[in-house]
Amino acid sequence: MLELTNLHKTFAAGTPNEKKALKGLSLSLDAGDFVTVIGSNGAGKSTMFNAIAGTFITDEGKIVIDGEDMTFKPDTYRAKCIGRIFQDPMKGSAPSLSIEQNLAIPYSSTKKGIFHRAISKKDREYFREVLSKLDMGLEDRMNVPIGTLSGGQRQAVTLLMATILTPKILLLDEHTAALDPLTAEKVLAITKEIVETKKITTLMITHNIASAIELGNRTILLDDGKIVLDLKGDERKNLTVDSLLKMYREVKGKNFDNDRMLLS
Ligand SMILES: Nc1ncnc2c1ncn2[C@@H]1O[C@H](COP(=O)(O)OP(=O)(O)OP(=O)(O)O)[C@@H](O)[C@H]1O
Ligand SMILES: [Mg+2]
Secondary structure, three states: OEEEEEEEEEEOOOOOOOEEEEEEEEEEEOOOOEEEEEOOOOOOHHHHHHHHHOOOOOOEEEEEEOOEEOOOOOHHHHOOOEEEEOOOOOOOOOOOOEHHHHHHHHHHOOOOOOOOOOOOHHHHHHHHHHHHHHOOOHHHOOOOEHHHOOHHHHHHHHHHHHHOOOOOEEEEEOOOOOOOHHHHHHHHHHHHHHHHHHOOEEEEEOOEHHHHHHOOOEEEEEEOOEEEEEEEHHHHHOOOHHHHHHHHHHHHOOOOOOOOOEOO
């Protein structure tokens, strides 16, 4: 479903600030894989997402999504098959538009301009149905501006927006990191439910080792622009927070002292 082959990306090449962010990164995902992505600050996790989404064209390597070579395709083209959510709940939705208007955006974005199509009664019923699944009472507040919602509520709606048309790939970049622990747990549960029901191939970056183990069917560890651990099947089934930290230490040869990786 997703084939990343030998990706290289250097920022500010040839200057004193040169940074090799991706150094021959390769990854092959099957349809429906739900992969958790871990690694220290600056390991290249978000850069890998940017490469997949087409924020930049990589210096080397190949990117294939569902059989289609995307290596030189612009981000606007790739956006049609990629859903992406960031850490900041304030991004990803339009604050002055209502919940239902925000949920209608994905339907319009493939056509010229936003709100090409009016929201029909059927759309509204569907939005009400998906919102009620969040169990946040938002189905009764579909006309309130999304800017008035809490961060967790807003992130949950952003998740619906990103998945309402069932993308081929879903990229979650620490999407619960800015939420309080209980809300984060709820948004993670909603994420799991949507990803599993819709069988969306998903990559989720997290600094929470426990979530990395608990969610999904595969865990990869990025370090210095490459994948250094790839755990799936039986090896992953028996994984604990301690054993994963031990593997990480073996790979890195150091502790997490300066990392914001959470240990619980
Ligand atoms: N647009 C850019 N210009 C210059 N350097 C960049 C750019 N984007 C990323 N980098 C550098 O590439 C390296 C990898 O950054 P990246 O954002 O991918 O890390 P990350 O693994 O997502 O880290 P974090 O956990 O802190 O989010 C870092 O050293 C970063 O400073
Ligand atoms: Mg990042």
